[in-house]
Amino acid sequence: MEVLQTSALPLGYVAPISSPDSKIPFMRSQDFRDALAKLAAGVVVVSARTPEGFRGLTASTLISVSAEPPLVLVGLEHESVTRAAVVETRQFNVSVLTRAQEFLAERFAGRAPSVDPRWKEVPYHLGTNGIPLIDDCAAWLECDVTQVHSAGDHDVCIGEVRVARAGKGNPLILWDRTFWTLH
Numbered sequence: 160m161e162v163l164q165t166s167a168l169p170l171g172y173v174a175p176i177s178s179p180d181s182k183i184p185f186m187r188s189q190d191f192r193d194a195l196a197k198l199a200a201g202v203v204v205v206s207a208r209t210p211e212g213f214r215g216l217t218a219s220t221l222i223s224v225s226a227e228p229p230l231v232l233v234g235l236e237h238e239s240v241t242r243a244a245v246v247e248t249r250q251f252n253v254s255v256l257t258r259a260q261e262f263l264a265e266r267f268a269g270r271a272p273s274v275d276p277r278w279k280e281v282p283y284h285l286g287t288n289g290i291p292l293i294d295d296c297a298a299w300l301e302c303d304v305t306q307v308h309s310a311g312d313h314d315v316c317i318g319e320v321r322v323a324r325a326g327k328g329n330p331l332i333l334w335d336r337t338f339w340t341l342h
């Protein structure tokens with residue numbers, strides 16, 4: 160694996176433990192974060208439609224759940240504008256980022272210039288559902304939301320995959336609070 164280190168910011172994303180009345184005894188929030196930072200994850204952009212245009216966020220919590228029917232899940236923070244759009248419209252798309260798209264990961268995480276509602280500076284095409292998919296990704300999914308479970312400070316959104324396509328390019332990987340890629 161090769162490290163990509165163009166960001167001056169710490170990169171890791173671990174769902175924060177914010178609740179002071181956590182039921183788990185004797186575990187420091189930092190221990191949880193440090194442990195989960197060792198779980199390698201693909202980096203995606205989850206996109207959705209809003210009344211103003213489009214919205215998207217960088218996520219590392221997308222996993223496959225079932226093959227028949229084809230289901231994926233993604234954990235979306237309660238505070239996230241994209242989460243609100245996903246839950247409201249019951250649809251979302253997934254663009255699986257490549258090593259060349261690290262800067263887009265930063266932008267959709269709010270760590271670089273924000274993306275406007277028309278996605279003017281982001282190369283994208285519309286999926287069959289009218290929601291954007293980023294060009295030149297490693298893969299793309301179009302999903303209908305079938306279930307939303309509130310879990311701590313996130314919603315677990317389960318999507319039935321209506322369209323799935325594989326692209327080219329090495330995936331962008333988050334591990335140990337840093338972006339990596341495969342050779």
Ligand SMILES: Cc1cc2nc3c(=O)[nH]c(=O)nc-3n(C[C@H](O)[C@H](O)[C@H](O)COP(=O)(O)O)c2cc1C
Pocket residue numbers: 170171172202214215216217218219220221234235236238239240241242264267268269333
């Ligand atoms: C590498 C990385 C992975 C992230 N993964 C998630 C995630 O899985 N779920 C989530 O809700 N936020 C995640 N975030 C944080 C969101 O991208 C960030 O809060 C974003 O600005 C939310 O945008 P929104 O409010 O416009 O939806 C991640 C951030 C980074 C840098």
